[in-house]
Amino acid sequence: MSTDQEYRYIGKGISRLDGLEKVTGSAQFVHDMAFPGMLYGKTVKSPHACARIVSIDISEAEKMPGVCAVLVGRELPYKVGIYMIDKDILAKGVARYQGEPVVAVAARSELAAEEACAKVKIVWEELPAVLDPREGLALAAPLVHPELASYSYMKGVFQPQPGTNISHHQKIRKGDAEKAIDQAEIVWKTQFYNPPVQHVAMETHTCIAHALPGSQARIWTSAQSPFTVRNLFSACFGIPHQNIRVHVPYVGGGFGGKAGIHLEPLAYLLSHKAGGRPVKLTMTREEEFGTIPSRQGLYSQFTTGATRDGKIVSLIATYIWDAGAYADYGVNVGRAASYSGAGPYEVPNCRIDSLVVYTNKVFGTAYRGFGHLEVLWGIERNMDIGARQLGLDPVEFRRRNVLRPGAKTITGETISEHTGRVDLCLEKVAEEIGWSGIQTEEERAQARDSGKLRGKGVALLHKAPAMPVFTSSAALLKFNENGSVDLLTSITDYGQGTYTALAQCAAEELKMPIERIHVPWESDTALTPFDWQTVASRGAFMGCKAVMAAARDALQQIKETAAQILRAPVGELVCRDEAVFVAHRPEERLSYREVVMGYSYANGNSIGGPVIGRGHYIAQGLTHLDLETGQGLPALDWTYGAHGVEIEVDLETGEITVLNLATALDVGQVLNAQSLRGQIIGGVVQGLGSALLEEFRFSPQGRLLNAGFVDYKIPTSKDLPRKMSQHMILTEQLDGPYGARGAAEHPMISIPGAIGNALCDALGIDFFELPLNAERVWLGIQRQRSVLQNTLPRAIMLPQAIKLPQTVHLDRGGG
Amino acid sequence: MLHEIPLYTISVEVNERTYTEKVPAQMTLLQFLRERLCLTGAKEGCGVGECGACTVLLNGKAVDACLVLAVEADQASVRTVEGEARDGELTLLQRAFIEHGAVQCGFCTSGMLLSAQSLLEKNPHPDQEEIVEAISGNLCRCTGYVQILEAIEAVALGREEGG
Numbered sequence: 001m002s003t004d005q006e007y008r009y010i011g012k013g014i015s016r017l018d019g020l021e022k023v024t025g026s027a028q029f030v031h032d033m034a035f036p037g038m039l040y041g042k043t044v045k046s047p048h049a050c051a052r053i054v055s056i057d058i059s060e061a062e063k064m065p066g067v068c069a070v071l072v073g074r075e076l077p078y079k080v081g082i083y084m085i086d087k088d089i090l091a092k093g094v095a096r097y098q099g100e101p102v103v104a105v106a107a108r109s110e111l112a113a114e115e116a117c118a119k120v121k122i123v124w125e126e127l128p129a130v131l132d133p134r135e136g137l138a139l140a141a142p143l144v145h146p147e148l149a150s151y152s153y154m155k156g157v158f159q160p161q162p163g164t165n166i167s168h169h170q171k172i173r174k175g176d177a178e179k180a181i182d183q184a185e186i187v188w189k190t191q192f193y194n195p196p197v198q199h200v201a202m203e204t205h206t207c208i209a210h211a212l213p214g215s216q217a218r219i220w221t222s223a224q225s226p227f228t229v230r231n232l233f234s235a236c237f238g239i240p241h242q243n244i245r246v247h248v249p250y251v252g253g254g255f256g257g258k259a260g261i262h263l264e265p266l267a268y269l270l271s272h273k274a275g276g277r278p279v280k281l282t283m284t285r286e287e288e289f290g291t292i293p294s295r296q297g298l299y300s301q302f303t304t305g306a307t308r309d310g311k312i313v314s315l316i317a318t319y320i321w322d323a324g325a326y327a328d329y330g331v332n333v334g335r336a337a338s339y340s341g342a343g344p345y346e347v348p349n350c351r352i353d354s355l356v357v358y359t360n361k362v363f364g365t366a367y368r369g370f371g372h373l374e375v376l377w378g379i380e381r382n383m384d385i386g387a388r389q390l391g392l393d394p395v396e397f398r399r400r401n402v403l404r405p406g407a408k409t410i411t412g413e414t415i416s417e418h419t420g421r422v423d424l425c426l427e428k429v430a431e432e433i434g435w436s437g438i439q440t441e442e443e444r445a446q447a448r449d450s451g452k453l454r455g456k457g458v459a460l461l462h463k464a465p466a467m468p469v470f471t472s473s474a475a476l477l478k479f480n481e482n483g484s485v486d487l488l489t490s491i492t493d494y495g496q497g498t499y500t501a502l503a504q505c506a507a508e509e510l511k512m513p514i515e516r517i518h519v520p521w522e523s524d525t526a527l528t529p530f531d532w533q534t535v536a537s538r539g540a541f542m543g544c545k546a547v548m549a550a551a552r553d554a555l556q557q558i559k560e561t562a563a564q565i566l567r568a569p570v571g572e573l574v575c576r577d578e579a580v581f582v583a584h585r586p587e588e589r590l591s592y593r594e595v596v597m598g599y600s601y602a603n604g605n606s607i608g609g610p611v612i613g614r615g616h617y618i619a620q621g622l623t624h625l626d627l628e629t630g631q632g633l634p635a636l637d638w639t640y641g642a643h644g645v646e647i648e649v650d651l652e653t654g655e656i657t658v659l660n661l662a663t664a665l666d667v668g669q670v671l672n673a674q675s676l677r678g679q680i681i682g683g684v685v686q687g688l689g690s691a692l693l694e695e696f697r698f699s700p701q702g703r704l705l706n707a708g709f710v711d712y713k714i715p716t717s718k719d720l721p722r723k724m725s726q727h728m729i730l731t732e733q734l735d736g737p738y739g740a741r742g743a744a745e746h747p748m749i750s751i752p753g754a755i756g757n758a759l760c761d762a763l764g765i766d767f768f769e770l771p772l773n774a775e776r777v778w779l780g781i782q783r784q785r786s787v788l789q790n791t792l793p794r795a796i797m798l799p800q801a802i803k804l805p806q807t808v809h810l811d812r813g814g815g
Numbered sequence: 816m817l818h819e820i821p822l823y824t825i826s827v828e829v830n831e832r833t834y835t836e837k838v839p840a841q842m843t844l845l846q847f848l849r850e851r852l853c854l855t856g857a858k859e860g861c862g863v864g865e866c867g868a869c870t871v872l873l874n875g876k877a878v879d880a881c882l883v884l885a886v887e888a889d890q891a892s893v894r895t896v897e898g899e900a901r902d903g904e905l906t907l908l909q910r911a912f913i914e915h916g917a918v919q920c921g922f923c924t925s926g927m928l929l930s931a932q933s934l935l936e937k938n939p940h941p942d943q944e945e946i947v948e949a950i951s952g953n954l955c956r957c958t959g960y961v962q963i964l965e966a967i968e969a970v971a972l973g974r975e976e977g978g
Contacts, residue, residue: 016916023909023918024899024900025857026856028855031855199956200956202860202954203858203860250920250921252920252921285866494920495920675916677916678957678958678962681959682956682958684959709863714956716951716960720960
């Protein structure tokens with residue numbers, strides 16, 4: 001196993017490379033960019049959740065001063081989408097969510113564009129909307145996409161159900177879950193709800209598109225994945241890839257919300273219609289909430305069976321996703337969450353049905369952790385509820401069921417010594433919060449007089465990257481005249497610290513000072529090498545692997561040239577301290593600078609040439625999941641973790657204060673101690689947002705009521721736990737760079753479960769719905785008082801049952 | 816101009832340089848800085864004074880530049896993040912932000928720095944609670960604030976040590 005002493009840079013707390021530009025305000029985001037002749041785009045949006053467009057009158061808008069282009073959907077014969085090509089660029093015929101763009105204007109100023117938008121007249125005919133995915137599954141439900149059968153989609157991976165609102169049905173079948181439930185000694189049932197929430201990157205979505213002669217396009221965009229933008233843009237318009245150039249400079253946060261394609265096609269069409277002037281299209285914060293996709297909501301339902309001594313024998317789970325009006329990443333969220341959908345536990349019999357359901361709401365997309373925060377809210381509360389049924393300590397119940405080497409996951413993958421140790425994560429956080437078991441009712445009663453109750457809880461987590469089997473990264477190491485290096489990658493560093501980690505890796509491998517490695521902070525599909533996407537905690541893993549390969553390639557080139565000059569075999573040359581030398585005669589050396597641009601002998605003869613190291617990495621051994629059983633190998637690497645929390649609840653206000661929050665992750669190896677700590681704290685606090693504060697609220701007509709920071713609160717500096725600690729477990733990932741595995745998304749997963757479990761410990765009340773804001777907790781406390789006084793039945797504590805309608809035939813047994 | 820909008824002449828000192836410009840009444844100080852002076856360090860995160868990404872110092876006081884009209888800044892002195900480092904020498908806070916890992920995506924950073932700078936100029940030895948309060952109007956979605964608070968605290972303590 002590797003240790004810190006072996007490395008000069010890996011594992012160290014190297015400060016991020018872009019710090020200087022960011023603290024001086026010189027880092028340029030798309031938000032800050034402008035070009036000569038640039039126009040500004042604005043859109044008119046649907047005020048209805050679902051409505052037919054009877055007529056659109058743009059005649060007055062077109063006459064407004066400064067207006068250069070007005071676009072309506074009917075003139076755009078294009079559809080866009082990543083897994084399911086289901087979305088018009090502007091609504092055509094029907095608008096499917098409130099906030100959906102219907103008309104777009106490009107004008108010489110934002111104000112002129114806004115004023116023109118105000119002059120657009122649209123006649124609407126409201127249609128019945130699907131606002132609850134459970135109702136959307138009913139036989140008689142209106143169809144959000146009646147044309148579903150005609151859409152193209154990624155076949156062999158997704159399973160849309162034409163004639164229904166189901167865009168994907170993911171099945172996991174292991175053993176015989178029903179039979180095992182029938183025979184289980186203890187069976188319990190639970191159900192949970194997660195509301196839709198927003199990513200809230202501080203830089204809203206923005207892009208500049210320039211339609212150039214000869215079907216060429218240039219795009220500058222605040223996006224995570226330049227090549228995905230290019231690929232989907234190409235598919236949408238039929239423009240060949242080489243004609244499309246996508247630039248991604250500094251990006252002000254992403255969290256998955258900028259993973260795919262969003263505003264780029266519309267900005268391009270506006271530019272085209274405006275005669276080829278560049279057009280900038282920027283979302284206001286209100287549009288960021290109401291127009292740009294969010295994290296979709298989830299209803300989850302579990303039936304769990306266990307032996308009397310606390311071994312889980314079966315789990316049947318149903319996940320119903322409130323995916324909103326378009327599939328986007330939502331179908332893949334429903335897929336990825338399924339193969340993690342039993343938690344980090346050994347479950348011998350398992351059946352999961354994950355149904356991604358179209359509704360007439362702002363649609364869902366990727367959000368840090370990709371379905372995992374959502375399903376693990378239920379899974380981890382379900383574990384505590386199960387422990388209570390069994391009369392077991394919740395930590396002990398987990399101990400008896402966690403995945404250990406030799407266990408098989410629900411998709412049939414065998415856990416090895418090197419997969420990661422969730423058991424160690426559990427023990428660490430239990431120790432850190434001083435876990436001593438669930439409080440008794442007597443203990444609670446004693447504390448109740450103080451007006452504040454304390455509780456502790458733990459929750460486990462796991463996640464593997466959700467990515468196609470062919471996911472790849474590439475890197476180029478381009479030497480400069482002075483022997484320094486430009487590291488070229490198309491991974492996007494929107495704050496995670498990936499570029500710093502890649503530079504550390506390059507410096508480590510090339511045996512040179514990190515100060516001499518430069519990472520240009522702009523991806524450019526024409527100049528930087530291909531990378532699939534910056535998502536799923538795979539950037540540092542796969543990026544470092546590509547950089548390591550590129551470094552090997554560069555060193556080989558250096559040695560081949562040096563071997564001629566030093567008259568020694570390549571195999572006897574060694575590189576260290578920016579020099580290449582003969583192993584047993586270190587004084588026979590050449591600095592990199594002397595070799596990397598080619599070498600000239602005294603008489604002028606020259607050899608070698610500019611050194612450019614090329615490296616790539618592709619995920620190894622992944623398989624498609626069987627469509628009927630979900631069996632296969634979906635995971636590049638599993639990162640396991642646990643959170644332990646202690647909270648205090650104010651009985652009068654319902655407010656929760658987090659006193660202590662300990663996180664343990666099995667990261668395999670620390671690449672950069674400072675960035676890792678930043679990722680964990682940042683993720684934990686984002687998880688606290690999901691746990692305690694954040695939810696979209698809709699009117700009965702499906703209008704988003706809290707599209708702004710006044711009514712949608714995210715954590716501020718005042719909302720932090722009193723104490724937070726981070727603990728790394730280092731079980732080497734054999735194929736990971738230096739043994740490391742991904743860790744950027746994981747910190748936010750299972751924060752809600754840990755808080756919910758602690759809340760139950762404090763109050764003796766089960767909460768099933770997020771967020772656990774003061775209002776919900778206070779109402780729970782009032783209901784409990786009523787129950788204690790026998791004025792309300794206990795059943796009122798349960799959320800509305802998930803009723804599965806007749807259209808969904810959840811076949812029994814394994815497939 | 817697209818419309819016949821009346822313009823007002825303002826004279827504003829920004830980062831110790833005086834600019835005299837004609838501006839429409841509805842132009843915000845943020846638009847003036849970003850669009851007229853091309854000082855894009857201050858960002859617009861919400862445009863309604865809720866996120867603090869546009870924080871600048873107006874006569875030494877931290878304000879949301881999106882809530883101040885350019886005409887209100889007439890005869891005033893404004894400091895933006897671009898004016899903080901002198902001759903390539905970073906301020907103590909800027910250095911601390913880099914060293915403590917207080918920066919991730921960087922979009923909130925300039926506003927954070929100026930809120931913290933304003934605090935430290937008024938109160939060189941703030942306690943933790945005062946630091947938390949000073950940046951509570953600046954939203955950050957990446958860092959979880961801890962490393963930002965640590966950076967500011969390090970500067971506060973450093974000054975204390977330096978006497």
